[in-house]
Every structure is written in C-alpha cells, then in structure tokens.
Amino acid sequence: MDAIQYISKRLLLMIPILFGISVLTFFISHTIPGDPARLILGPKADPVIIKELQEKMGLNDPVYVQYGRYVSGILQGDLGNSTYTQQAVVNDLKRYFPATLELTLFSMIITVLVGIPFGIISANKKDKIPDQITRFAALIGVAMPAFWLGIILLLFFYLQLGVLPGAGRLDTWVSPPAHITGMYTIDALLTGNWPVFQSAFIHLILPGITQAAVTIGMITRMTRSSMLEVLRSDYVRTAYAKGGSQNRVLYGHALQNGMMPILTLIGMTFGHSLGGSVLVESVFSWPGLGKYAVNAITYLDFPAVMGVTLLIAVLFIFVNLIIDIFYQVIDPRLKYE
Amino acid sequence: MVRRIFSSPLTLIGFILVFILLFLAAFAPLIATYNPLEVNFSNKLQPPSSAHIFGTDEVGRDIFSRIVYGSRISLKVGLLVVVISFPVGTMLGAIAGYFGGLVDQIIMRLTDIFLSFPGIILAMSIAAALGPSIENVLLALAVVWWPWYTRIVRSSVLSIKNAEFIESSRALGAHPFRILFKDILPNSIAPASIQASLDLGFVILAAAGLSFIGLGAQPPSPEWGAMLSSSREILREAWWAATFPGLAILFTVLGFNLLGDGLRDVLDPKQR
Numbered sequence: 001m002d003a004i005q006y007i008s009k010r011l012l013l014m015i016p017i018l019f020g021i022s023v024l025t026f027f028i029s030h031t032i033p034g035d036p037a038r039l040i041l042g043p044k045a046d047p048v049i050i051k052e053l054q055e056k057m058g059l060n061d062p063v064y065v066q067y068g069r070y071v072s073g074i075l076q077g078d079l080g081n082s083t084y085t086q087q088a089v090v091n092d093l094k095r096y097f098p099a100t101l102e103l104t105l106f107s108m109i110i111t112v113l114v115g116i117p118f119g120i121i122s123a124n125k126k127d128k129i130p131d132q133i134t135r136f137a138a139l140i141g142v143a144m145p146a147f148w149l150g151i152i153l154l155l156f157f158y159l160q161l162g163v164l165p166g167a168g169r170l171d172t173w174v175s176p177p178a179h180i181t182g183m184y185t186i187d188a189l190l191t192g193n194w195p196v197f198q199s200a201f202i203h204l205i206l207p208g209i210t211q212a213a214v215t216i217g218m219i220t221r222m223t224r225s226s227m228l229e230v231l232r233s234d235y236v237r238t239a240y241a242k243g244g245s246q247n248r249v250l251y252g253h254a255l256q257n258g259m260m261p262i263l264t265l266i267g268m269t270f271g272h273s274l275g276g277s278v279l280v281e282s283v284f285s286w287p288g289l290g291k292y293a294v295n296a297i298t299y300l301d302f303p304a305v306m307g308v309t310l311l312i313a314v315l316f317i318f319v320n321l322i323i324d325i326f327y328q329v330i331d332p333r334l335k336y337e
Numbered sequence: 338m339v340r341r342i343f344s345s346p347l348t349l350i351g352f353i354l355v356f357i358l359l360f361l362a363a364f365a366p367l368i369a370t371y372n373p374l375e376v377n378f379s380n381k382l383q384p385p386s387s388a389h390i391f392g393t394d395e396v397g398r399d400i401f402s403r404i405v406y407g408s409r410i411s412l413k414v415g416l417l418v419v420v421i422s423f424p425v426g427t428m429l430g431a432i433a434g435y436f437g438g439l440v441d442q443i444i445m446r447l448t449d450i451f452l453s454f455p456g457i458i459l460a461m462s463i464a465a466a467l468g469p470s471i472e473n474v475l476l477a478l479a480v481v482w483w484p485w486y487t488r489i490v491r492s493s494v495l496s497i498k499n500a501e502f503i504e505s506s507r508a509l510g511a512h513p514f515r516i517l518f519k520d521i522l523p524n525s526i527a528p529a530s531i532q533a534s535l536d537l538g539f540v541i542l543a544a545a546g547l548s549f550i551g552l553g554a555q556p557p558s559p560e561w562g563a564m565l566s567s568s569r570e571i572l573r574e575a576w577w578a579a580t581f582p583g584l585a586i587l588f589t590v591l592g593f594n595l596l597g598d599g600l601r602d603v604l605d606p607k608q609r
Contacts, residue, residue, distance in 0.1 A: 020450030024464070032466040095359050145542055145592035148565055148583030156574055275455030279546050285568070294550045297465050310463040313454045 014321065021313050026070050029306045030063075041083075042300055079310070080303035084296060089307035092292060096310070098182025099169060100281070100300055101290030104273045105183075106204050106209035111269060115216040116262065119223020120250060123231060134220060141217025146276055150210040150283035155330055158207060165203050167285035174199045207284040215269040222265045223258070230258040260327065267323035271316040338348050341603050348602075351595025353587050361369045361408040369402035392577035395570065400578060403559035404585050410560045411589060414475050415541040420534050421479040426486025427522070427529055433487065434494030434525075435517050445491070454532035456481045464552045471560065474544050474553040482536065486529050494527035510523050531601045538593030539563055545586050 018043070035282035037053040038045065058066060079089035122134040127315055158166040170176060176189040177196045187193075229253055230236060239249045274289075281290035289308050296304035343349050358398045361368060369388075377397035391400035400567045435442040451459070460477040467473035473568060497503065498521060506516050545562030554560030561582040568578035 013481070016446060017449060017453055020446065024450055024454075028462050028466050032463065034608075036570040084381050117454075139591065139594060143542075143587055143594050145545060145549075145565075145583060145586045145590075147546060148579070148586065151565065151569060151572065151579045152583065155572055157580065159573055160381065208570060271455045278457060278461060278550060282550055293461065297461070297469075297551055302465065305465045306463055309454070311457050316455055317453045 003329055005260055008324060010321060014317065017317060021310070021317075022071050022074065023067070025306055025310050025313075026067050029057075030066060030070070030307075036167045059111070062089065069305050074310070082296065082301050082304040082307075084301040084304065092304065093289065093307055096287060096292045098288075098291050099279050100274070100290060102185065103207055103281070103286060103288060104202065104209060104270065104277065106185075106208040107215065107267070107273055108270060110208055110212040111215040111219055112266065114212070114221030116223050118216075119220045119262075120227055120255065122220065122224040123227035124246075124250060126228065131224075135224070136269060138217040138220040141213045142221075144213060145279075146210055146214050147279040149213050149285050150207065150280055153206050153210060154283070164206055166206075169200060169203050169287065170196070171199045171203075176334055188241060207280055207286050210283070211280045214276065215272060216274070219262065219267055221267060223262055226258040226261045233257075243317040259313060263323060263327055267309035267320045270319050271312075274312050274316060277329040340389045344600065345599055347595050348599025349598060351592050351597075353594025355596055358408055358592060359413060363407050365405050369405040370398075371399035371402040373398065373403040373406040374557050375399075382571065384575075385577055391581040392575065394564075394575070394578050395567070398557075400564075400581055403564060404561065404581060407559040407561045407564065407582070407585065409587075410471065410542045410554060410558065411476035411544065413585075414471065414478070414544040415440055415537040415593075417480045418445045418532055418544075419536055420480055420538045422482035423486055423529070423533050426483035427490045427526065429483070430529070431494050431517055431522050433526070434491035435498055435513070435521060441491075444487065451481065451484040454481075454486075457546060460543065460547060461550070461552065469555060471544075471548070471554040471558070474547045477547075478540055479542055483547030485532065487528045487535075489532055490522075490525060490527055493523055493528055495519060497525055497550045522582055527604050531597055531604060534600055535597030537590065538597075541593075542586060542590045545587035595606055 037050050037059060039054060043051055043322060060071060061069075072124065073100055077090050079093070082089050082092055085092055115178075118134050121129045125131045154166055154238065157164040165171065174196055177184055177193050177200075178191050180187045180190055184212070185197055185204065188197035188200055236249060236254055239253050244252070276286060277286075277290035278293055279290070280286070281288050282294040289312070293305055293308040296308070352410065357416040375398060377393075380389075380393055380397035383389050383397075389399050389401065391404065393399055394403075429444050429448075433441040435526060460474070460481045463477035463480055464474050467476065484535055503516060503520055506520050509518075544553055545560070545565070548560050548562030549566045551566065554563045564582040565579060565586075568575070568582070571578055
C-alpha cells in the first residue's frame with residue numbers, strides 16, 4: 001500500500017469516530033440535562049416560555065429525529081446560539097480560537113525546546129546527578145496543578161517584580177494588528193509591526209510557561225525512556241566503536257530513531273494543552289476557547305460549552321491523525337498497515 | 338516485597354505523603370485548629386502566624402483548617418472515581434480481550450470515542466450538563482476514566498489468553514466466564530491496578546481543576562480547587578491564600594505518583 005492509499009484509508013476510519021463523537025455530544029447535550037430548554041433558559045424561566053422553546057427546538061420529536069437535526073446542523077456549521085453572547089456559537093468559536101491556537105503552539109514550542117534536550121541529557125547521564133534532578137523536576141511538573149502554577153507566576157512576576165504583564169493578549173494602549181491569522185504575534189510579524197509583536201510576545205510568556213510545565217514533564221520522561229532504549233542498541237555501540245563523537249552519535253544516530261515515540265506523544269500533549277487551556281486561560285484572562293468555555297459555564301450557557309467540546313475533540317483527533325500519517329511516512333521501517 | 342518497595346527513597350516519600358493525606362482526612366476534627374467554615378471578619382487576611390499557621394482568607398477563615406478538611410473531599414473524589422471506573426473498565430477490557438471478534442470491536446471502538454476527547458474537556462461538558470456540584474464532577478470523571486483501564490486490561494488479557502494454564506482449563510471444560518474470572522483476570526490485573534494507584538492523584542488533580550472553574554465544589558466548601566479559585570480575588574493582599582491549597586494538591590498528586598511508580602518497579606519490572 002502506498003502513502004496515498006494509507007492516508008485515504010485512515011480518513012475513512014475517521015468516519016465512525018466522528019459519528020461516535022457526535023452521538024456522545026448529542027447524548028450529553030440532549031439527554032443528560034433532562035430538559036435542554038430549561039437548561040438554556042435557566043432555572044427561573046417562565047414555564048410557558050420553556051414550553052415554547054421545547055416546541056421550537058423540537059424536543060418532543062423522537063430521539064433519532066432530534067439526532068438527525070443535530071448532525072445536519074453541525075454539518076452546516078450551526079452549533080446553536082450562545083445564550084450569553086447572543087451570537088452564533090460558530091462565530092464565537094472563530095473569534096476565540098486563534099488566541100487558543102497561538103497559546104497552544106507557543107507552549108508546544110517551549111515544551112519541545114526544553115523537554116527533548118533535558119530528556120536526552122537525562123538518558124545520557126542515567127542515574128547521575130543531572131538525571132536525578134531532571135527526573136525529579138519532571139515529576140513535579142506532571143504533579144503540579146497548572147492553574148496553581150499560573151497564579152504563583154502571576155504573584156511573583158507580575159505583582160511582586162512587575163516585570164511581566166498579568167492579563168490579556170496585549171497592553172491596553174496597543175491596538176491589535178491587522179487580522180490575518182488572528183494570532184497577534186504572527187500577524188504583527190507579517191505586517192512588520194514591531195511594537196505590537198513585543199507586546200503580544202511578552203503577554204504570551206507567563207501563560208505559555210504555565211501551559212508548558214505539565215507537558216515538559218511528560219515529554220522529558222518519554223524522551224528519556226525512548227533514548228535509553230536506543231542507546232542500548234547495537235548500532236549505537238557500533239557508532240561509538242567507529243570513533244564517533246558523543247554529539248554525533250547522540251544527535252546523528254540515536255535521536256533520529258528515538259524520535260518516533262516522542263512524536264506520538266507530542267500529538268497527545270497537544271490535546272492535553274487544548275484541554276488545559278480551560279484552566280490556564282481563565283487564570284490569565286486569555287481571551288480564547290478555554291476562557292470562553294469557563295464564562296459559558298458561569299452563565300449556564302450550555303450551547304457554548306458543547307461547541308467548545310466538539311471543536312476541541314475534532315481538532316484533537318485530526319492532530320493525532322496527521323502525526324500518525326507523518327510517522328508512517330518518515331519511518332520507512334513501518335509498512336503501511 | 339515490602340522491603341523492596343521501600344528500598345527506593347522516592348517511593349518512601351510517596352508513601353509518607355499518602356500516609357499524611359490519609360491521616361489528615363481520618364482525624365480532621367482533631368487536627369484542624371478552627372472550624373473550616375467559621376467566618377470571622379475581624380480576623381480576615383491575616384498572614385501566617387502562630388495562631389493561623391497558613392493565615393486566614395477574605396472572610397477570616399483559617400486556611401490550615403480548611404486544607405485539613407479539604408483532604409476529605411479530595412480523597413473521597415479520588416477513591417470513588419477509581420472505585421467506579423476501575424471495575425467497569427476492567428470488566429469490559431477482559432471481555433473484549435478474551436472473546437475477541439465483534440464484542441471486542443464494539444467495546445474498543447467505544448473506548449476510542451471516549452479517548453478522542455481530552456479528558457478534562459469531556460468531563461467539563463458532562464459536569465456542566467449535570468449541573469455544578471462535587472457529586473456530578475465525580476460522576477463525570479468516572480465516565481471519562483474507565484476506557485484507560487479497558488485498554489490496559491485488554492492488552493494484558495490478550496498476552497496471556499493462550500498460555501498453557503488457560504489451555505488446560507479450557508481442555509478440562511471450564512465455563513468461559515469461569516476461565517475469565519478465575520484464571521485470566523487475576524493474572525492480568527496488575528498493570529491496571531498500578532495505573533489506578535497513579536490515577537488517584539490525577540483524578541484529584543482533575544477534580545480540583547473542575548472545581549477551580551466553578552463546576553465542582555461550591556463555596557464555602559473547603560475544596561482545594563475552589564479555595565484556589567477564590568484566592569485569585571485577594572492575590573495582591575494574601576499570597577498565602579493561593580499558595581497553600583496549591584501545595585496541598587501538588588503533594589497529594591506527587592505522593593500517589595511516587596507510590597504508583599514504586600509499585601510498578603516492584604510488580605511489573607518489564608515496564609521500566
């Protein structure tokens with residue numbers, strides 16, 4: 001089987017998963033609450049108005065009819081209206097998504113730049129002091145509540161030292177760059193707007209580090225164990241025996257092969273970061289999907305919560321799909337299965 | 338075996354941390370120095386001192402006493418979520434692995450669907466649909482957690498189901514369920530149990546996160562995540578209100594992680 005065939009097969013396999021996701025979100029949004037109309041209108045709503053909305057939403061129809069309507073709505077980009085912002089949920093998602101994507105990408109960059117080198121050092125110095133320190137730090141990173149780390153960083157760098165900004169994506173006196181991607185740092189760079197880039201960048205630092213702390217722990221541990229496995233192998237011993245320098249063997253031979261499982265984990269941590277955005281964004285008032293979802297929870301705005309859930313689930317499976325495909329394509333040892 | 342578990346200093350630390358948590362939860366009324374819900378405005382925002390070792394919050398409640406009582410909530414959530422999701426996940430994994438075929442397909446596709454959501458997001462939407470309360474967070478987390486056990490148990494069942502001692506049971510004409518529950522399950526449950534001990538910490542972490550965003554325990558409950566959430570309002574005046582509940586969560590999760598890692602090294606040396 002060649003790459004094209006493999007990719008199309010994988011895409012076909014997505015269909016049952018997407019179907020399953022839609023059934024699950026339908027179940028959560030239509031069955032669990034008992035009465036979605038009451039949920040949308042809130043506990044104090046007039047029974048007459050509830051009845052009207054039930055009628056309008058077709059809640060008296062059989063379940064499969066309701067499900068059909070739900071899915072055809074999604075396929076046409078209709079996720080209902082947010083009861084809090086009074087906008088179509090789809091439009092809200094479009095507006096808040098770039099901020100989340102920017103933060104997630106930034107934290108993934110930090111994760112890779114910090115986590116992989118420390119994992120390599122740790123494996124190479126197995127059981128020595130650097131390894132012990134790295135492993136302990138990774139352990140703390142995984143066990144730490146990210147939202148708490150965010151608060152502590154705010155306390156220290158914003159309130160105590162005053163060196164980094166506390167909330168939002170830009171300083172109040174800076175206006176956002178022209179909309180291209182919606183990610184302020186990238187848009188500012190594309191339009192050559194240096195002051196806006198600076199402001200956007202320093203606002204990313206604390207939430208980015210907060211978001212990355214957990215995933216750094218995960219990637220470091222994975223890199224370490226993956227590298228340990230590779231370093232034991234025959235070809236690494238051969239490379240050393242041929243007089244290869246440590247750096248050449250580590251980065252030229254071992255890392256290439258040790259990268260495979262790490263790549264899969266990067267996909268998983270991407271999902272973890274998206275999920276964590278709910279917590280981190282609300283600490284830093286970062287106006288992305290997570291903050292939007294938390295606001296929605298506060299105002300019992302259920303269509304908005306479900307919109308975020310659905311979008312994040314779909315993003316998550318597509319990222320993992322891309323990583324899977326990439327994995328197959330770059331590793332010639334794997335036969336397309 | 339006990340000696341092997343405690344030969345590693347990290348495992349010992351984990352054991353001590355978990356022991357402290359259990360101790361606090363069991364003897365909370367004896368350890369707490371104040372009523373965790375008692376409001377005392379004349380005493381608000383006091384920094385840590387000998388009277389209030391972790392200080393007081395915005396309405397003068399003693400933070401140390403609140404953390405001590407909060408250990409009961411966290412422990413309850415952690416244990417119940419694992420107690421609900423572990424048997425469900427284990428059972429399904431064993432059935433899928435042993436019987437294979439269509440049953441296996443159905444069960445595993447179901448787990449795929451649950452695992453295609455980041456856990457916290459799925460739990461968030463279920464808890465939001467059920468309405469904010471700690472019991473609903475517990476339920477939501479249990480719904481999210483079981484597929485992990487299903488996957489782990491299924492793969493260990495697959496690895497032993499054609500072993501000789503199973504073959505001999507089969508040859509003796511034992512009922513499939515008897516083979517599954519008497520022979521296969523006891524021999525394939527170790528990896529999932531290790532995961533469960535690690536998960537106690539992660540469940541507590543997730544529950545605190547959901548309470549932090551307003552879905553779980555509601556004020557004035559001394560739940561750690563909810564305490565952290567309200568500490569944000571007074572961050573400028575009271576660093577202690579944010580610091581100590583977070584440390585409580587950190588040490589709890591760390592304790593269960595270290596203990597779980599230690600158990601894995603002893604029970605399942607191949608995984609290292």
